[in-house]
Amino acid sequence: MIVFVTVGSTKFDALIESVLSADVLQSLQARGYNTLVVQCGDSQANILENTKGQATIVKNGVVCEVWRFKPSLEVEFERADLVISHAGSGTILEVLRRRKPLIVVPNSSLLDDHQQELANELSKGTYLVRSDVGNLGPTIMSMNPSELKEFPPFCGDRFRKIVDEEMGFC
Numbered sequence: 667m668i669v670f671v672t673v674g675s676t677k678f679d680a681l682i683e684s685v686l687s688a689d690v691l692q693s694l695q696a697r698g699y700n701t702l703v704v705q706c707g708d709s710q711a712n713i714l715e716n717t718k719g720q721a722t723i724v725k726n727g728v729v730c731e732v733w734r735f736k737p738s739l740e741v742e743f744e745r746a747d748l749v750i751s752h753a754g755s756g757t758i759l760e761v762l763r764r765r766k767p768l769i770v771v772p773n774s775s776l777l778d779d780h781q782q783e784l785a786n787e788l789s790k791g792t793y794l795v796r797s798d799v800g801n802l803g804p805t806i807m808s809m810n811p812s813e814l815k816e817f818p819p820f821c822g823d824r825f826r827k828i829v830d831e832e833m834g835f836c
């Protein structure tokens with residue numbers, strides 16, 4: 667099974683470091699994920715030094731493909747069995763519409779962020795799982811993707827205001 671990690675084009679060093687840590691990779695492996703595809707955007711990734719923006723390693727039994735930018739995110743969302751992402755609203759809504767299990771990790775140093783608010787609301791509704799950088803391994807171990815609710819094909823009142831503000835639609 668495939669996990670896709672994206673921070674969009676943002677810089678989120680701690681999330682990239684976390685997903686490539688032994689703790690998280692062991693958790694992924696234990697839950698049956700054997701391939702990790704990472705789009706690290708602007709984040710620091712030692713593995714990409716002296717490369718043309720793409721490198722693959724095998725660590726803790728998981729094949730880790732790290733990209734600065736993937737040519738097509740749609741393809742990755744579509745083939746992923748689990749997505750782990752920063753709290754970008756566009757990414758969140760796109761993944762939920764594709765009915766893919768999603769773990770959102772907000773960057774806590776970006777205070778007063780509407781995107782975090784959206785992640786919190788959707789996690790309360792159990793449409794996604796919210797985690798943080800230090801707790802990703804345990805989150806992967808304890809989450810049950812089949813317990814997540816399917817995102818409604820319409821914009822429910824519960825999210826209308828927040829989605830409106832963030833995305834300018836509904």
Ligand SMILES: *[C@@H]1O[C@H](CO)[C@@H](O)[C@H](O)[C@H]1NC(C)=O
Nearest residue numbers: 677678679680681773775776
């Ligand atoms: C959070 O975002 C800022 C701005 O993009 C970035 O500089 C910082 O590295 C990020 N925080 C972590 C913990 O990675």
